[in-house]
Amino acid sequence: MAQANQTDTAAEQARDHMLRLLIAEQNDAFRRCLGFAALWRDHHLKGRAVVTPGFEALPVATKSALMEKVINFTDFTEENDPWEDHSFGRVEADGAAIFWKIDLYDTAYTYGATMPDCACDPDQTRRVLTLYLPSEH
Secondary structure (H helix, E strand, O other): OHHHHHHHHHHHHHHHHHHHHHHHHHHHHHHHOOOOOEEEOOEEEOEEEEEOHHHHOOOHHHHHHHHHHHHOOOOOOOOOOOOOOOOEEEEEEOOEEEEEEEEEEOOOOOOEOOOOOHHHOOOOOEEEEEEEOHHHO
């Protein structure tokens, strides 16, 4: 009986890992277009991008350079991506640093998306990409 429980646990862990990888793919697709008309495997990823007052106060050229870095971000490590879902990063440009994060919500943007099943279903999940200064964390 203990053997079956260990197998179930390993199977559940493998399934959860696969679902996190799907979420990471979706988060990457969403981030790469800053949430505008994001597509993943022919599914529209619904959501929005928001910025904080600190980010908004940066010079236009700096904001543009930072957004380009967010779009092209690939430096995921165990430290900044412990859940392997590609939901957080830090970028620098023109002497400024920002964080970006992607949060997953239900379709009404009221509650967090149920993990992991609903979170990887584009029809049941809405993403919010936030760009913000480290001082606003």
